[in-house]
Amino acid sequence: MPLVRIDMIRGRSTENTRAIADAVQQSLIDVLKIPERDRFQIIALDAGLGFERTTSGAVIVHIFTQHGSTTRDKQRLYRTLAQRLAASGVDGKDLFVSSFENGPEDWSFADGRAQYVEGDLAVPGHCPIHDHRRATGVARGQRRPPRPTMLLCTRICCRNPPCVKPSTWPYVLSSSPAR
CATH class of the missing domain: 3.30.429.10 (Macrophage Migration Inhibitory Factor)
Known part of the structure; x- marks a missing residue:
């Protein structure tokens, strides 16, 4: 945008x-x-x-x-x-x-809030699954804890499927194990 x-x-x-x-x-x-x-x-x-x-x-x-x-x-x-x-x-x-x-973090669209940072809006051109390290605070090279339910990203922006994300994201449930 x-x-x-x-x-x-x-x-x-x-x-x-x-x-x-x-x-x-x-x-x-x-x-x-x-x-x-x-x-x-x-x-x-x-x-x-x-x-x-x-x-x-x-x-x-x-x-x-x-x-x-x-x-x-x-x-x-x-x-x-x-x-x-x-x-x-x-x-x-x-x-x-x-x-x-x-x-x-440099955008606010209303009410003095950073909607991209607070999760109200998806960041254009960024897949939340690929950006999970930033969103969860996990540094590059560190492993994040395993999640019991994983989801497969179906967005066009993903070029490296299968990517997985905890079930809090609104994506299609994957029957394949997380990689």
Whole structure:
């Protein structure tokens, strides 16, 4: 769930502003594989940019997201943004992109609570089964105590099945022993 802030010079039409926002969203969907419904954008007009490179004006895209994107992913995202925004009339020389990565402890969606940390929300792109060491406080290399009932993760994000988790997680019960 990236949070995106798009700064641009006032004077663009509503349609052009919408096209820019749509191009940014589609780039995130295509490159970072975020769900289409995860559209959290702040559009700021005349936010004190203080510089211009061409007559169309600067567009600055700030992307706040959780850790996990590789350098290649980011480079591909920057290229995709430039290509899609060019179709919306943004000159490549006017495009500035900054990407900020942080962890689940850095997000609060309501009531002053860290919903990812408190377990109210699943961390995007992270399987709670693979992240069980962080969730249970077991350090890397240590063994966790055996659990009587184990579950098999059925989420798409799991690439190393079979992964198991104590029965407190809402996953399919596995008839195979824990590995």
